[in-house]
Amino acid sequence: MRGRVLGVDARTGDGLVAGDDGRRYTFQPADWASRGEPAIGIEVDFDADDRRALSIYPIPVATPPVAAQPASPLRNDRNKYVAAVIAFLLGSLGIHRFYLGRTGSGIAMLVLTCTVVGLLITGPWAFIDMIRYLIMSDEEFAARYRRD
Structure with missing residues (x-):
């Protein structure tokens, strides 16, 4: 019983x-x-x-299932607002790309800036990057640009 x-x-x-x-x-x-x-x-x-x-x-008591812990926010040593300001001020040189650890595309932007045609390409490219950084959520920015 x-x-x-x-x-x-x-x-x-x-x-x-x-x-x-x-x-x-x-x-x-x-x-x-x-x-x-x-x-x-x-x-x-x-x-x-x-x-x-x-x-x-x-009678052994079954422990209730532990609720899933919310994912901890990703830690990032880079700031999206700093990246956006760098893209706005020095974007055609690709400095914002170096800041975010994207050295390959940073070098490409730096080399393209040396020509007039390349300058016409990197200017809008940097402006679009700036807009992307500003509208990107903090979580997405941290996930995309974190250092491993």
Whole structure:
């Protein structure tokens, strides 16, 4: 039968169990068949003999599932606003790309700036980068431009 421990005398170890049948059963320390001591409120399984609970075992309690922890925000040592200002001021030279760790495209922008046609390409490219940085969420920016 199953039940719940209602009380335990700290001096003697005698206790009382409320059975699922609505009746109360007494027990002594010798009736406790598990390691540890009985505690008030725990669910138990026991054999009933008239008004006595025998061979009392605590019912293992399943731990509730742990709620998923929210993902910790990504850490980034780069700031999207700093990158946007650099793109605005020195964008055609590709300095903002070097700041973000994109050295390949930074070198390409720097080399293209040496020609008039390349300058016409890198100017709008840097302006578009600046706009992208400003409208990008902080999480997306951190994920895209983090250092590994």
